Amino acid sequence: MSVLLALMLLGAGPAEDVQVAVLSHPIEKGTRLERGDFDSEARAPAAARGALSADDASGMEAARNLTAGNIVRRSDLMKPQLVRRGEPVTIRIVSGALVITSSGRALNGGGQGEMVRVVTTTTNRTLDGTIDGSGSVRIAAP
Structure with a gap:
């Protein structure tokens, strides 16, 4: 006899669905998520495991393309990119x-x-530094 059937016979039904945040529309990789990108839906507790709330996901960037109706988990997101490859800094x-x-x-x-690697435009020298703002890299002098 399955556990679910045994629980039902004992009067305990299946676990109640829980409300989770799901994407209301598709999100492209690199897009910053906002509170308005989410709706709330009822999902099974097992499917909702690891789901982030809309507040927790707000301000983060999509690490890959995300489809509408999906639950967002930590692995789907990354810190906002303040410096992007190939861009001036x-x-x-x-x-x-x-x-x-x-x-x-x-x-x-x-x-x-x-940490990020940069190349200076004047000397063509490659340096390692720390991102300290949007488009800004700090190099600690030796």
């Missing part, structure tokens, strides 16, 4: 009170506090 080399600023190009992308 401002490089700041900081040593105490001394700050040298240069323009450059990102060799990879990332979010706040992540």
Whole structure:
């Protein structure tokens, strides 16, 4: 006898559905999610496991294309990308009170506090730095 059948015979029905946030429309990779991108639907508890609330997902970016009606989980999202591969960046080399600023190009992308490689436009030198804002990379002086 199955567990579900045994529970039903004992008077315990199947688990009640729970309300979860689902996408109201398709989302493309790299799109930042907002509260308005979600609707609420009833789903089975097993299917809802790991689902993020609309508030938890807001402000994050889609790590891949997401379809309408899907539950969003942590693996579907990533930190907002403040620097994207190939885009121009401002490089700041900081040593105490001394700050040298240069323009450059990102060799990879990332979010706040992540490491990124950049190449300076003036010297063509490749440097490793930390993303500290939108289009801004900080290089710690040796």
